Amino acid sequence: MLTVEQVSRSFGSVVAVRDVSFSLPTGQTLGLLGPNGAGKTTTMRIVLGIYAPDRGTVRWAGAPIGAATRKRLGYLPEERGLYGRMRVHEQIVYFARLHGVGPADAAASARRWIAQLGIEEYANRPCSELSKGNQQKVQLACAAAHGPELLILDEPFSGLDPVNAQMVLGAIEGLRRTGTTLVLSSHQMWQIENSCDRFCIIADGAVRAAGTLAELRAGVPERVVRVAPNTAPTRAVLDRVGQFDAIIAGELHYRLPADSDFAVLLRDLVAVAPITHFEPIPPSLSAMYLRAIGSAEMEASIP
Amino acid sequence: MNTFALVFGAEFARKIRSRPFLVGTVAGMISIALLVLAPAFFARALRTSSSSIVLAGPPALRARAADLLRGGYDVVAQRDALPMPFTAAQLDGDHKAAAAIVLGAERRRLRIDVYARDLSQVGEGLERTLEPLQLELATGADLAGVARLTNPDLHTHAVDSRFADADAAELAHGIAFALIFVLYLSIIITSQSVMASVAEEKTSRIAEVLVATISPVRLLAGKVTAAGALGLAQITLWGVTGLALAPLGLGGMLDNTRAASPHVPLTLVALPTVGIFLAFFVLGFVQFATLYAAAASLISRTEDLGSVATPVILPVVGAFFLAQYASVAPNAPVSVIASFVPFVSPFVMFTRSTISNVPPLQLALALTINVAAAYACFNLAGKVYRVGLLMYGKLPSLAQVVAAVRS
Numbered sequence: 001m002l003t004v005e006q007v008s009r010s011f012g013s014v015v016a017v018r019d020v021s022f023s024l025p026t027g028q029t030l031g032l033l034g035p036n037g038a039g040k041t042t043t044m045r046i047v048l049g050i051y052a053p054d055r056g057t058v059r060w061a062g063a064p065i066g067a068a069t070r071k072r073l074g075y076l077p078e079e080r081g082l083y084g085r086m087r088v089h090e091q092i093v094y095f096a097r098l099h100g101v102g103p104a105d106a107a108a109s110a111r112r113w114i115a116q117l118g119i120e121e122y123a124n125r126p127c128s129e130l131s132k133g134n135q136q137k138v139q140l141a142c143a144a145a146h147g148p149e150l151l152i153l154d155e156p157f158s159g160l161d162p163v164n165a166q167m168v169l170g171a172i173e174g175l176r177r178t179g180t181t182l183v184l185s186s187h188q189m190w191q192i193e194n195s196c197d198r199f200c201i202i203a204d205g206a207v208r209a210a211g212t213l214a215e216l217r218a219g220v221p222e223r224v225v226r227v228a229p230n231t232a233p234t235r236a237v238l239d240r241v242g243q244f245d246a247i248i249a250g251e252l253h254y255r256l257p258a259d260s261d262f263a264v265l266l267r268d269l270v271a272v273a274p275i276t277h278f279e280p281i282p283p284s285l286s287a288m289y290l291r292a293i294g295s296a297e298m299e300a301s302i303p
Numbered sequence: 304m305n306t307f308a309l310v311f312g313a314e315f316a317r318k319i320r321s322r323p324f325l326v327g328t329v330a331g332m333i334s335i336a337l338l339v340l341a342p343a344f345f346a347r348a349l350r351t352s353s354s355s356i357v358l359a360g361p362p363a364l365r366a367r368a369a370d371l372l373r374g375g376y377d378v379v380a381q382r383d384a385l386p387m388p389f390t391a392a393q394l395d396g397d398h399k400a401a402a403a404i405v406l407g408a409e410r411r412r413l414r415i416d417v418y419a420r421d422l423s424q425v426g427e428g429l430e431r432t433l434e435p436l437q438l439e440l441a442t443g444a445d446l447a448g449v450a451r452l453t454n455p456d457l458h459t460h461a462v463d464s465r466f467a468d469a470d471a472a473e474l475a476h477g478i479a480f481a482l483i484f485v486l487y488l489s490i491i492i493t494s495q496s497v498m499a500s501v502a503e504e505k506t507s508r509i510a511e512v513l514v515a516t517i518s519p520v521r522l523l524a525g526k527v528t529a530a531g532a533l534g535l536a537q538i539t540l541w542g543v544t545g546l547a548l549a550p551l552g553l554g555g556m557l558d559n560t561r562a563a564s565p566h567v568p569l570t571l572v573a574l575p576t577v578g579i580f581l582a583f584f585v586l587g588f589v590q591f592a593t594l595y596a597a598a599a600s601l602i603s604r605t606e607d608l609g610s611v612a613t614p615v616i617l618p619v620v621g622a623f624f625l626a627q628y629a630s631v632a633p634n635a636p637v638s639v640i641a642s643f644v645p646f647v648s649p650f651v652m653f654t655r656s657t658i659s660n661v662p663p664l665q666l667a668l669a670l671t672i673n674v675a676a677a678y679a680c681f682n683l684a685g686k687v688y689r690v691g692l693l694m695y696g697k698l699p700s701l702a703q704v705v706a707a708v709r710s
């Protein structure tokens with residue numbers, strides 16, 4: 001279990017993170033979300049022990065993050081780099097060995113990752129000769145080749161084309177299946193919505209929302225319902241219980257309180273018109289993210 | 304294998320394969336070869352071009368003059384008299400000699416007529432060399448008698464010196480200079496290597512992964528040690544090249560000067576010095592190299608290396624010059640004080656201890672101060688390195704660095 005409790009960290013007069021708390025059971029995946037400058041990277045660095053928090057604690061498997069614990073962690077930073085003159089296989093082996101893996105195991109792991117990421121033909125080439133996408137694959141292999149218990153991936157899809165992004169997503173899914181605990185950040189919500197068990201949305205250095213997708217949804221007071229056809233009687237029924245939102249592709253979109261009785265609503269609609277489509281839509285991760293960030297901005301704008 | 308050894312091995316392997324290292328090593332070897340061989344080559348060229356002479360005059364006078372000239376001139380031919388008018392073609396006929404010298408004695412005075420293409424090359428030196436012959440003619444004493452009359456009976460007695468004679472003292476000065484130069488060169492070469500390596504990791508953003516994995520202090524230690532080992536390997540290679548070619552170069556010089564080689568066994572002077580040198584080498588190297596690494600960790604672009612390199616390289620140059628001063632005045636107050644000042648001390652105290660009798664207490668104090676300074680530098684550099692590796696953007700001011708280290 002990764003436990004982050006009341007963690008704060010400032011740089012001079014700038015408060016980077018403030019009372020950040022979340023927990024992540026072993027083997028689960030956490031999506032750390034937030035706009036640029038929200039404090040995601042600082043939070044990740046604190047979890048990794050790169051920064052010491054001013055206040056609060058970070059524990060992995062019940063123990064504070066120390067030199068021994070760090071060997072069991074893996075990290076793919078947002079800004080990535082490789083030793084240009086070092087060969088691909090050699091580079092992966094080097095990083096695995098820095099984490100305490102023996103020479104033979106490190107070499108075997110490097111071979112496995114090279115095969116999994118489809119870069120066999122580059123295994124003995126200097127990294128500087130690889131394309132950006134392939135370099136990013138090597139970096140992922142460097143972060144994961146030692147078999148970390150907890151792997152932290154900061155924007156793992158940034159700069160990747162759709163094919164390579166899919167391949168990296170496949171590798172992440174593979175790590176999930178083997179029980180690796182993952183913390184990953186991304187701006188591409190659609191890519192991580194189905195890959196994460198839990199989410200933590202950070203803005204202005206503070207946690208705005210945290211929990212499973214269901215828990216996050218439970219915190220949203222509205223639902224959107226899509227109804228077709230767009231007729232006057234239909235609108236009249238909907239206007240009584242909700243607020244008009246939009247008409248998209250001929251379908252009415254209305255916002256209703258989350259605790260609305262949708263079965264009763266459907267019965268009332270059917271009673272006034274022949275309904276061809278009725279669909280209450282659960283809020284997407286993107287919508288919940290924007291809502292959390294938006295409320296933060298609104299709060300910040302109040303003098 | 305621990306992380307220090309891993310970083311050391313990887314750093315060493317990466318650097319030794321790098322083009323700048325290979326080119327620098329080969330270029331250095333070629334330069335050393337040229338430095339060793341060129342003087343001998345030029346000495347030979349000078350000997351054949353400016354020191355070869357034709358000697359003419361009465362046989363008895365010629366024979367005694369030839370003895371006196373043997374040290375600095377090559378008498379390629381002797382004649383009773385020169386054909387007149389004398390021309391350059393006749394010099395060419397006598398092994399392309401530089402000059403012809405005609406000796407004569409008139410009323411107990413030596414007369415010397417010089418015929419040369421370039422009179423600036425033969426003249427005052429010749430007059431001084433043949434001075435004993437003039438005295439012989441004037442006094443009637445033989446050359447040995449003249450030597451007794453003109454040379455005082457000099458006896459030297461070393462007081463408060465670790466050397467039995469002038470040759471040993473001179474050799475010690477040479478060794479001190481050579482080893483201080485090795486230290487200077489190691490630090491200058493290594494500084495470039497350490498800074499380039501840190502800058503590469505910082506600018507290519509590998510640093511963040513590294514500090515997330517291992518202690519920055521171990522990373523720093525592995526890096527500095529690898530750079531030091533490479534620098535030493537490079538200098539050793541250059542030294543071996545120089546020593547291997549020295550007989551060729553020195554042989555040429557000795558042929559020219561006909562000087563006797565020093566009779567002092569090198570090991571007797573060098574052995575006690577080696578231990579002290581190694582201690583000061585390691586301590587001085589750690590002080591400078593760790594600061595170079597810390598300075599390089601502050602930059603975000605390799606173009607900024609120059610702006611952080613200059614302030615930390617200047618003290619090395621200053622220390623080298625202070626060591627030169629100490630070699631002339633080892634017990635002057637400036638030399639004694641500088642022996643205890645970190646960064647400068649390894650240069651100055653080593654020089655003083657090699658060429659003079661430094662009290663053991665002073666030596667122990669200097670070593671203690673340097674151990675403390677190296678430890679402090681390493682810790683300070685480790686802290687700057689840790690925060691510097693994660694600082695990006697404009698080059699931070701000293702105040703910002705201090706604030707970051709404190710936080």
